[in-house]
Amino acid sequence: MKSQRSFSETETGKLYLVPTPIGNLEDMTFRAVRMLKEADLIAAEDTRNTQKLLNHFDIHTPQISFHEHNRNERAEQLIQKLLDGETIAQVSDAGMPSISDPGYELTLAAIEHGISVVPLPGPNAGLTALIASGLDPQPFYFYGFLPRKKKEQAAELEELNRRRETFILYESPHRLKTVLQAMRKAFGPERKIVLAREVTKRFEEFLRGTLEEAVAWSKDNEIRGEFCIIVEGNDNPEEQVEANDWSALSVKEHVEQLMNEKNLSSKDAIKEVAKLREQNKRDIYAEYHGI
Incomplete structure (x- = not known):
């Protein structure tokens, strides 16, 4: 063990x-302000965004960019500065570095070079939303952003559906509606969910209910702001997964499975597959017959 x-x-x-604050500048700690002032250099995800924070607290420490597009080459430069004796403060645009933000690669490289990595406590959107959600906070599982591609997203939701813990997701406003629909399909309409919008900001809002209610809300309202999604864990993961074991099947395989298992005609099986997959019956018919 290395100490x-x-x-x-x-x-x-x-x-x-x-x-750094996730929306409310009053959440900046005295220690965080002091460290940003005392550091020789600030490694920031977006120097323009961080400059606004520095201006507010009258901090004049120079910055260097450190983000997902330059993290590998920049990490080498920053490690050399640390080895030369400089103190570096690393920040993301909001919240905790490394949590759905840049930071992990630099932390790992510093540890590998025997450089001390000192974390400061502070704002985190996921935990802040979790403790106000009303869902059981212990144990919990943090996931972050789901994949954008439909197939990869479905696979990840299937894995999440096996978890008994309350879990935390992040989502942007323009993707929320489709993600909620995918979650309803994967988890069922009655799963409890909390949508925490604009946490700590002026328009902070908590929407609590079932996935069915969340999907209905997303269809009837203009979606604005960044969201933390808190989802109830699955008390019976084995039963739920078995009920949804068709998720990995193609449409043709799914129709044929129902025909064999329930002795259905292709017409009736297509109708049931359309219902289960929440798709138009004509689309299922066309895909099954290769039209």
Whole structure:
């Protein structure tokens, strides 16, 4: 085991992981402000966005960009600065570095080079939403953003459906409607869900109900703001997965499975598959017959 004593003197510099407010500037801690002032350099996800924060707290420390597109090459530069004795504070645009934001690669590289990595506590959208959700907060599972591609997303939702813990997702407003529909399909309409919108910001809102109600809300309302999605865990994952074991089947395979298992005609099987998959019966018919 390798030991790191965060507050001991070291020959190298130190990497400080500094959380920043997720919407309300009053959530910035005294220690976070002090560390940003005392650091030799701030590694920021977006220097323009971070500059607004620095201006508000009268911080004049120079910045360097560190984001998903330059993280590998930039990490090498930052590690060298740390080895030369500089103190670096790493921040993302909002919240905790490395949590659905850049930071992990730099942290790992620092540890591999024997450089102390010192985390500061602070704002996190997922945990903030979780404790106000009304769903059981312990144990919980943090996932973050789902994949964008439909097939990959369905596979991940199938895995999440096996979890008994309450779990946390992040989602953007323009994808929320389709993600909720995919979740209803994967988890069932009665699963409890909480949509936490614009957490800590002026228009903070918590929408609590079932997935069926959430889908209905998304259809009837203009969706704005960033969302944390808190989802009730599955008390009977084995039973639910067995009921949805068709998710990995093609339409043709699904129709044939029902025909064999329930002794249905192709017409009746197509009708049931359309209902289960929440698709138009004509589309299922066309795909089954290769039209």
